[in-house]
Amino acid sequence: MDEQSAYRTLRSVPEMKYVNADNVVRYRAIMRFFYQEYKRLRYWMKPEEVYEGVSGLAELAEYTLEQCVSDLEQLEDWGNLASRHDGGRAATLDEYMKKKMQYLMRPYSIEIERLLESLEKVTGYGGSLESNLFDSIADKLFEIRKMDWETEPGAASELWTTLYEAFKKLHENAADYIASLQTAKAEEMMVAESFLVFKDRLTSYLQNFIQALQRSAYKIEGNLERINASVQRQFLERVAAEELDKPRLEEAPPRETLMTELQQGWANLRRWFLGDGITPSELTLLERATKDAIARIVRSVIRMQERKRSGVSRKKELEYLGQWFSQLDELDDAHRLAGLVFGLFRTRHLQGEDLRQSDRADQSMWDEAPTIRTLRSRSRKRGAKSDTEPVPENAERKRREREAYLQRQAEEWEAIRGLVERRRLQISELSTVTLQMRLRLLYWIGRCTSAPRHTFVTPEGVRIEMLNPRTKQRTILRSEDGELNLPDYELTFALTEAVREAAVTAEGRAIE
Structure with a gap:
């Protein structure tokens, strides 16, 4: 942007002063009259013509020609109007010497009035989608x-x-x-x-x-x-x-x-x-x-349609539908009828622990153990006031949970202890394993595969390392619930230094 363009862009706009001046009604009336005449292709206007055009407004009932001339001069000073001497109809020298002027609307003022006229028509965003x-x-x-x-x-x-x-x-x-x-x-x-x-x-x-x-x-x-x-x-x-x-x-x-x-x-x-x-x-x-x-x-x-339907009784329809269901002999037919009548129910995501007993892909969800979860009513209606209930005693449940956890830990350690003594395990050398052992092996393989050095430490303090993570040899892992084709991984098992030191200390204390 050159210096002249920057000046035009960033300069003050004195042409806009008449929009917020003290005598804004008089100035706006004059400029709107000039703009209306401009659209009729009349450009140069005398003060008498301007005064005659604006004096009919109720807001300018006491307006005088002298005030009109003064306003025209002020608008000229702000740059809204241009003027020239009008001596064409002078009959005497005195009339010619009197300062009779004609006024012309400047381009800035034309655009300002055009903008103001557009703004007066704005009642909303408007617009259209014209394809x-x-x-x-x-x-x-x-x-x-x-x-x-x-x-x-x-x-x-x-x-x-x-x-x-x-x-x-x-x-x-x-x-x-x-x-x-x-x-x-x-x-x-x-x-x-x-x-x-x-x-x-x-x-x-x-x-x-x-x-x-x-x-x-x-x-x-x-x-x-x-x-x-x-x-x-x-x-x-x-x-x-x-x-x-x-x-x-x-x-x-x-x-x-x-x-x-x-x-x-x-x-x-x-x-x-x-x-x-x-x-x-x-x-x-x-x-x-x-x-x-x-x-x-x-x-x-x-x-809106649901709100209108909510007040309509559907008792007869539901009675007819209930009779239809009661006439069916097979549960599958009732399921199909419910699917056609009600469609798919809205999905609800419920949080719970996955208690699957097997990883078989062909096992039906109806054959799995259910996850019981209590749902709270969303009704805004208050129910009957119930008596204050005591805080439940969970000591027995905690004891059972603790015993079950310790039993699982003992089983985990028993399985790992035998492998630590063995120090090495290769998938192809295994015979048929239990379901728990298969899940345990897959968990260890997953942890080793995702670890940067293909090794990790169990909570019991056993370091498990995978020696051949990129092996291309494959084998069959046979389990109680099926067979699994996977790479022939080789795992090693060793106690960490901390566990060894703790074992030595515990053995010394037992001797003492």
Whole structure:
């Protein structure tokens, strides 16, 4: 950004002072009158014409011509109006010498009034989902690819203007429309009964937009990817040249500035449809937001329908269904009927300890031991007041749990002790083992395989090491509940130094 552009961008805006000045009603009335006359192609206005145009307002009932002239001069000082001497109708020298002026609205003021007029019409986010804009963008990108640079002079500027205006309109209108669906007013509307009449049109509108987006997105992305850097640069240079060739009364922007703006616009277009490689594209986010809006509408309608059904008695239907069930002789037929009538029940995740007695994949869940878990009622109704219950005594349960734990530890140590004396174990050398031994072996193999050095220490102080973790030889481990094909691992067992020292100390004390 050069120094002049920085000054234009960051300077103060005295032209906006009349919007918040002390006599804001008078200034706003004058500027709005100038703007209305500007749209009627009347540009230079005399003070008498201005006064006549604004004095009819109820807020300016006591307004005078002298005040109007003073206000016009103030607006000229702020840069809102330009003036020139009006001496065309002077009949005498005195009339000519009197300072009669005509006033013209400046470009900044025109844009300010245009903005204010637009803001007065804003009642919400507005916006729309115009699916035909996707087709327009795709067609213009295809024309850029196939453009004949020699026989179509002047077409590049028009093509770029149409393309970028369609892109801006698509982005701004879609963003505004999706934002309007997130407002509190939309939430209130979605819970009202009247929304049931409107929801079909709204859902169809969103679905049609999604279908057009998905249908045209591939064409747009394909055309953008096929327009390489050379074609893009050639096209934008042609646009800049045609813009600079247009006859202007004002000073034309520098070519470098214009090229920078065009390249930034093309980058915005490309990023919106293709993304930047790190974050998803705006097109993807728009599609996701539209689908989320459809899902919210469907959920709201379902909740309203369920709320309406909740007050309807279904006694007769349930009685008829109960009679239907009572006439069935087979349990499987009742299961099938329940599946057709009620469908799948909602899944509930319950926490509990896995007490499976076998790892067989073909074992049915109905053959496993159940996990008993007490569920607390979710009803908001208070039940009958119950007497205070004493704190339960769990000493007996704790004793049983402790004895069972010590028994498991003794069995674990007994199995490990024999292996420590043996010092080495190879899977292929084993005969048929018990279920507990098979589970224990698989646990040890898993711990060794996941350890960095393929070794670990058990709670009893035994170091187990796998000597051949990458072996390709395989063997069959036979167990009480089946056979398992696995690598022929070799394990070694040894007591740690701490356990050995503790054993020696305990043996010495026993001798003493």
